[in-house]
Amino acid sequence: MGVSAFVVLVAAAGCAWIYQLDSNIKHSSLDTGSQPQKGAVIPGALNVLVIGSDTRDSALDSNLGGSDQSLPHADVEMLVHVSADHQNATVMSIPRDTDLQMPPCTQGGKTYSFHTHDQITNSLNYGPGCTVSAVNALTGVHIDHFMVVDFSGVVNMSDAVQGVQVCVSHNVYDPGSHLKLTAGTHTLVGQGALEFLRSRHAFGGASDVDRTEAQHIYLSALIHKMKSASTLTDPTNVFKLAEAASKAFAVDDALAGVTSLVSLADTLGSIPTDHITFATMPSAQDPYNPNAWLVPGPGAQQLFNAIANDQSLTPGSSAPKPSASGSASAAHAVDPATIEVHLLNGTGVTGRAGAVQSELAAQGYSNTTIGTGSLVRASEVEYSTSNPLYKTEAQQVAKALGLPSSSLTTAAGLTSVHVLIGPDLKIANASAPGAKPSVDIGQATAQAHTENAGAAVQCAQASPFPLGGLPASAAAFNGLTVEQAYTKATQEGIPDSDKTR
Structure with a gap:
């Protein structure tokens, strides 16, 4: 649900x-x-x-x-x-x-x-x-x-x-949950x-x-x-x-x-x-x-x-996918060690900023700090327009994290790159072969x-076994299969579960 x-x-x-x-x-x-x-x-x-x-x-x-x-x-x-x-x-x-x-x-x-x-x-x-x-x-x-x-x-x-449409293989009645359906789709x-x-x-x-x-x-x-x-x-x-x-x-x-x-x-x-x-x-x-x-x-x-x-x-779905960080890893326009990056956790999930910090460190970004930011739906990479270099650095950090250019946004007064981490952040190396223990x-x-x-969508297969362990109110169905129980329930006027009750 x-x-x-x-x-x-x-x-x-x-x-x-x-x-x-x-x-x-x-x-x-x-x-x-x-x-x-x-x-x-x-x-x-x-x-x-x-x-x-x-x-x-x-x-x-x-x-x-x-x-x-x-x-x-x-x-x-x-x-x-x-x-x-x-x-x-x-x-x-x-x-x-x-x-x-x-x-x-x-x-x-x-x-x-x-x-x-x-x-x-x-x-x-x-x-x-x-x-x-x-x-x-x-x-x-x-x-x-x-x-x-x-x-x-x-x-x-x-x-x-x-x-919601479901299918059952045979007539069924479960006196426990009161599910009652004929064979087929409902x-x-x-x-x-x-x-x-x-x-x-x-x-x-x-x-x-x-x-x-x-x-x-x-x-x-x-x-x-x-x-x-x-x-x-x-x-x-x-x-x-x-x-x-x-x-x-x-x-x-x-x-x-x-x-x-x-x-x-x-x-x-x-x-x-x-x-x-x-x-x-x-x-x-x-x-x-x-x-x-x-x-x-x-x-x-x-x-x-x-x-x-x-x-x-x-x-067949685990193969690594191309990411925007590939080009940034091949050749950095700016030495990543010189870029100051503040990582702010905007997901509400403990540890996200630290994990992203480790990922950036593996790519040479050693001047990073972490903190907590406001909750966001999508990650943002903030920079100031007071220096053209700041935009270049922000673009490079966004690529390193696999974030699209639409994540870039300007903010007055910044002297470093601020990354507000959202739940959309995808770390390419997290899915790469060899990055995790083999299972x-x-x-x-x-x-x-x-x-x-x-x-x-499959049909749920009706149980062929006799019913047992039912509450006292349903004891009359003990020993019957769910298909036999359906017949008895119908005789007693119990409506099917796909009918309005």
Whole structure:
């Protein structure tokens, strides 16, 4: 659902009233763990943790998910990685039943500790900052942002995009999520979309891993729809979409403004659909609780390393691309060591200025300082017109960073080049062969159930196994397959999920 919000906000960015939506956005601290995050910060790359929450904080959420007084859980955890060159994305799902020792985290001045063995879904009990800390501890991937969506957020966003088309291989009824569909293709809106995304019994082996695969099918279809949605040309529809998006998510503090979300949307919107790869963390049975929990399986660490080291999972998309910095590296008009450069982080992501400083140092720019600037959608290279040399230096720095000439801007009173770093900054060397540790992509993806968003949308395969472990209210369906359950549900007058409820 995060993808739809990004595209919606981009579409709305040109309208003055977009700033009215700032007040809708809920936000909190990025990482509340007890230790600094693991993993390197790669210039230009982005890692966003998308969390699906089962909270029943509102009456609508309680009605949609069933009354439940327990602490919130992370039903869905998807780590979205955008490559440094902004040409590839990996979306890795972490099964909610994954067992790990989670680090302590602090919320509201109180520190919370977890059991030695605990499911990662429980990390959300004390806030999304704890989930960020847990996922970082598990994967070693440095996380830049989070976005949390609850039941009502999914429903409202699905309504706002006027439904998403999905396909199922057989008649299915899941008494747990209440998903009920005939074999074939359907357009799901509102509650029907939520039922599809939450189903744990309808598809494949009826496991948590099979649910992540169904979610990838849904999101692939959503991406296709949003890329081609004619509704985005209608200002009235755009406002409705943008309003739903701004209310649907809770984000970290650095994403709290619409401007920041639009900046992130610009980055994601430029990625070709066939360069987006979905994957699920390879898993194995947990020796501690083999009947219900999972642990990272063979290839999981390779997959984590690929994301941490900015290596694409999309075949044939990792070749280095020509950049504007090539000509600057061949022959500098000015000795780079003599150019004074101030690097100001305008992304809201800790460590970006330092990472860019390291990149420039590798090209001979040794006279640099770093700091924090205002948040921007696109990088700017500022210089003064008081000396013709300043413009030459600014042009050279822009080329060294692979920034277009449109990034150059003048500012009175400067005696050095100021670079305001935006999320669009692409570091050519970050994607060059040999610049990062090699990862065996074949091993990383062998058990990861990968799916390319550019491929034809697949049908979710109905589970052939008998239903079991259902709540008392649905005990009559125990022992039936989901296809048999569909027949019984129809006899009882339960409507299909693609029908208005």
